Each structure stands twice: as structure tokens, then as C-alpha cells.
Amino acid sequence: MRKKEATILIVDDDDDILFSARISLKKYFNKIITTNNPKKIGNHLTETTVDVVLLDMNYRIGFEDGKEGLYWLKHIKEVSPETTVILMTAFGSVNLAVEAIKQGASDFVLKPWKTEKLYSVVNAGVELARSKRKTTQLETVQKQKNEDFHKQTEHIIGNSPAMQSAVKLAYKVAPTDANILILGENGTGKYVFAKEIHLQSDRKNHPFIHVDLGSLNENLFESELFGYVKGAFTGAQKDTIGRFELAKGGTIFLDEIGNLPLHLQSKLLTVIQNRKVTRLGEGTEKPIDVRIICATNAPIHKMVDEEKFRQDLLFRINTIELNLPPLRERKEDIILLADHFLKKLTKKYRKEIEGFTKDAKAAMNNYHWPGNIREIEHIVERAVIISDVDKIDTTDLHFSTKKIEASLDTNLNIEETEKLLIQKALQKHQGNISRAAKDLGLTRAALYRRLEKHNI
Known part of the structure; x- marks a missing residue:
């Protein structure tokens, strides 16, 4: 049988008990520590990760009320909360067992014990300690994530x-x-x-x-x-x-x-x-x-x-x-968001870019933003990366045309189709009204009237 990777600390003032417990458990667990002095418990807990402490209830001759055991139980739980504590005594008392469990012990073992029973109780204690340790680790990681979350x-x-x-x-x-x-x-x-x-x-x-x-x-x-x-x-x-x-x-x-x-x-x-x-x-x-x-x-x-x-x-x-409204329904926020992401991303990529050109702003205002805020951040980030000038221009902005092309294939409504064609022309020419109007076969004035009509 392969030994389990676990550390067991046995504390008892009777060396025969320590020897017996060590012999009983050493074939199951890879590290067994024994001590006849409970004052050394703290040192052992700080020097190594102890999974289970088998703790005697009484240490002075003539005192069999278990108070010393309860004292050291409290000490262990304060120093190493994830460690499982199993109390041992030759003087079984239901009331004492209940009190010990109330104060944090996981189980209670009566002397003399059967090896199978002792192993079963200690093994369960090891699993409990690991579960507690795992939970503590998760909570610690989450606490760190929570702190980072506040900062970001x-x-x-x-x-x-x-x-x-x-x-x-x-x-x-x-x-x-x-x-x-x-x-x-x-x-x-x-x-x-x-x-x-x-x-x-x-x-x-x-x-x-x-x-x-x-x-x-x-x-x-x-x-x-x-x-x-x-x-x-x-x-x-x-x-x-x-x-x-x-x-x-x-x-x-x-x-x-x-x-x-x-x-x-x-x-x-x-x-x-x-x-x-x-x-x-x-x-x-x-x-x-x-x-x-x-x-x-x-x-x-x-x-x-x-x-x-x-x-x-x-x-x-x-x-x-x-x-939450889509970006196309809050067009007055487009440049506000673009400026915010520009400031954030120029700092990230250590670029010195002052802002957007007039044509770039017009192109962004005329775009339909199917990906909303996430898309505007992506487009600005790409522009920051590839731009080598002090202001981002329309040539640095790359908009998606997939949605419009798909809509043109399926939409037979004349008004909607006209709106989609105008949007596509504006995207193609990066917001340049003269070029878009020429491509559509319209005058600038006619295109402006349609822009107003469709609220583009």
C-alpha cells in the first residue's frame, strides 16, 4: 500500500502511546511527528504544514477533566485553522467530546484504539484539512482578484x-x-x-x-x-x-x-x-x-x-x-468613448497621439457600430498600434462591413436599403461626403438631405 503524502503530529505525555500511535500510522502516512511536550506544538505548526494533530486531553497526573486538551485545541486552531484536530483520552466522556467538537475538534478517539479505526479517523481528518486548505487558497486568490478588480x-x-x-x-x-x-x-x-x-x-x-x-x-x-x-x-x-x-x-x-x-x-x-x-x-x-x-x-x-x-x-x-442602449442610439457618446479609449491605449502602448482628425471623427459618427463599445475599443486600439502620426485619420480606422452587406442581401425595404447603401458608401470613403455622394450618384446637398432623413 502506497503511503499518503500527509503530516501527522501526535501529542501525548505517555511515550508508550506515542510509540504505539506512530507504529499504527506510519505505514499509511509518509510523515509522523511525535512530542510529549504540548508546548512544542506551536514550533511544529510553524515549521511544517501539519494536516492532523492527534492531541491528548490530559497532561498532569491527577487532572483528568480535559481542560488542558481544550486549551491546546484552541491554540492549534488559532495558529493553523486548516489543521484537523482529533482529541485522544482514556477517560471517555460524552459531555467532554461534545465540548471539544464545539470548540473545533473534528473527532474524538478513545484509548486503547483499534488500528483500523484510528487510521479511518485520521485519514478523514487529512481529507478535511486538504479541503479547508483548498478553500482557503481559493478565497485568497479571489481576495487578490477582488483587490485587482477594484484597481481596474x-x-x-x-x-x-x-x-x-x-x-x-x-x-x-x-x-x-x-x-x-x-x-x-x-x-x-x-x-x-x-x-x-x-x-x-x-x-x-x-x-x-x-x-x-x-x-x-x-x-x-x-x-x-x-x-x-x-x-x-x-x-x-x-x-x-x-x-x-x-x-x-x-x-x-x-x-x-x-x-x-x-x-x-x-x-x-x-x-x-x-x-x-x-x-x-x-x-x-x-x-x-x-x-x-x-x-x-x-x-x-x-x-x-x-x-x-x-x-x-x-x-x-x-x-x-x-x-442599456446600443451605441447607434447614443451617437453623442461615440467621440467621448473614442477619446477615452485613445487616452487609455496610448498610455498602454507608449504612443504620443493627440487625438482624431475631423474626417476620422466624421467617419466614426457615421458608422453603425454593430459591436458597440467593445468594437470602438478594438478599432481605436488597432489604430493606436498602426498609427505613426500625431492624429489618427480615417485610413487608420478599419470598420466592419459584414453586417451591412448581409442586410443588403436580405432587406427588400426601399427606405432601409437606401439607408444601408448610404452607410456603406460613407464607410467605403471613411466619411468623405463628396466621394460618398459621387459614388451614390447624388449631389452633396442631396446626400445631406438623406443623412438628415435617416438620422445618420
Whole structure:
């Protein structure tokens, strides 16, 4: 039998007990430490990572009340909270055992023991210690991510009435614990809004956990969100907490919730209703304290009508519904956003670029921005990288024409087709009105009238 990689510390004033315990356990675990002096416990805990401490309850002749054992139990839990403590005594007492477990012991062993029983208890203690250590590591990583998250906060940018209305509502509901559903096309800033709501809430010093349900494999949904215990499925080698537990005290952001299949929607609904999760392979429910923010670019109300999304789940997640406008409906924010990204990206790439030319601004204002804010950042970043002048010009901007070309193939409405042709011409000539008008067979004045007509 291969020994398990684990460190066991045995503490007892009886050297015979130490010898017996060492002989019993050394064939199962690779490192056994013994001491007959409990005052050395602290040194051992700081010198090495101890998985389990087997701790005697009594150390002075004539004193068999277990108080010394409880004292050292408290000391161990303070110095090394992840270490499992198993108490030993020859004087079994139910009341003492209950008190020891209340104070943090995981189990209680009576002397003399059977080797199989001792191994079973210690092995369970090793697994418990590893699970606690794993959880602590995850929480430490998440704490660091949370600190970085605060440092890297993006600002919500926009002076348009539609954006100001969305911002006002976001700040109004942020201090509450209301569930929020953020609706908007891809790239409209749903993540940034969810993050800002979290930072403006009383939960701001706790985790913000982002879960992209759109990219999450169906088979991993429960294990990722709710966690699992060792042996719950093939490959589950240790207890692992899920995203809901990891978000303890903070916010969980369920992005692209419209992509969640119906059979998984019911599982999520149960968790939201009961505010409890059950890890895979475990029957015990664990209460959760999280704020839930969801988002989707899907027409979720239409999906409810088509029975593709549960109405009762929608009721649960949209106590407050926040709609983010696409960039084409807030054109006054385009240059504002472009300037913001230019400032950010010139610093990142150590470029000295003062701004955009007049023609470049006109081209950006005339573009339809199917990718919204994400696209404007991408286009500005590319321009910053390739530009060698002090101002970005139309030749540095590369817009996508795929959406317009696809629309021209399928759209038979004359008004819409005219609008799409004008947009395509403007993109082709980087916002140059004279060249676009000539390409369309129009005068400049006629093109200006159509620009006004179509609100381009």
C-alpha cells in the first residue's frame, strides 16, 4: 500500500502511546511527528504544514477533566485553522467530546484504539484539512482578484439621455439587495454596469464572481456553480466549493443567462428561491449570502412567450430591469468613448497621439457600430498600434462591413436599403461626403438631405 503524502503530529505525555500511535500510522502516512511536550506544538505548526494533530486531553497526573486538551485545541486552531484536530483520552466522556467538537475538534478517539479505526479517523481528518486548505487558497486568490478588480474599474462613460437614465437607475438600486437583470446587445457594457453596481453596494469589499453561462458546458453547470464533494463524479478527487459559495457576502454576475437550457433553469430557480446550494454528491444544503445580477443580449421576454425561458425564473431575476442602449442610439457618446479609449491605449502602448482628425471623427459618427463599445475599443486600439502620426485619420480606422452587406442581401425595404447603401458608401470613403455622394450618384446637398432623413 502506497503511503499518503500527509503530516501527522501526535501529542501525548505517555511515550508508550506515542510509540504505539506512530507504529499504527506510519505505514499509511509518509510523515509522523511525535512530542510529549504540548508546548512544542506551536514550533511544529510553524515549521511544517501539519494536516492532523492527534492531541491528548490530559497532561498532569491527577487532572483528568480535559481542560488542558481544550486549551491546546484552541491554540492549534488559532495558529493553523486548516489543521484537523482529533482529541485522544482514556477517560471517555460524552459531555467532554461534545465540548471539544464545539470548540473545533473534528473527532474524538478513545484509548486503547483499534488500528483500523484510528487510521479511518485520521485519514478523514487529512481529507478535511486538504479541503479547508483548498478553500482557503481559493478565497485568497479571489481576495487578490477582488483587490485587482477594484484597481481596474472601468468608468461608465456617456452624456446621452439614454445612458444617463441607465446610470441613474443603476446608482439608485446599487445600495439595495434587489436582483437585477441587465439587458442589451453584445458590447453595450453589461459587465461594466454589473461591476459598478457591486462597487456602489454594501457588498463592495466582498467578491464579485463573473460566470459566463454562454460558454459554460451544460455538464459542468452544477459542479461549477454549486460545487461538489470528493467522489461525486469521475475526477472529483477533493471537495470543491462552487461559484455561489465563493461569492459569499458579495455579488454573483450570471452573464448570458438567456443561453441557459430549460432543464438547468429549474435548478437555478431553486437556488435563487431557497438561497441554498447543495454540492454534487452531498445531501446537506448550504445557505448562501449573495446578491444576484444577471445579463443577456437575448430577447428574454419573447423567449418567455415562446416557452424557451421560464417565466417564474424571469420574475426572480428581474426585480429591477436595466436596459442599456446600443451605441447607434447614443451617437453623442461615440467621440467621448473614442477619446477615452485613445487616452487609455496610448498610455498602454507608449504612443504620443493627440487625438482624431475631423474626417476620422466624421467617419466614426457615421458608422453603425454593430459591436458597440467593445468594437470602438478594438478599432481605436488597432489604430493606436498602426498609427505613426500625431492624429489618427480615417485610413487608420478599419470598420466592419459584414453586417451591412448581409442586410443588403436580405432587406427588400426601399427606405432601409437606401439607408444601408448610404452607410456603406460613407464607410467605403471613411466619411468623405463628396466621394460618398459621387459614388451614390447624388449631389452633396442631396446626400445631406438623406443623412438628415435617416438620422445618420
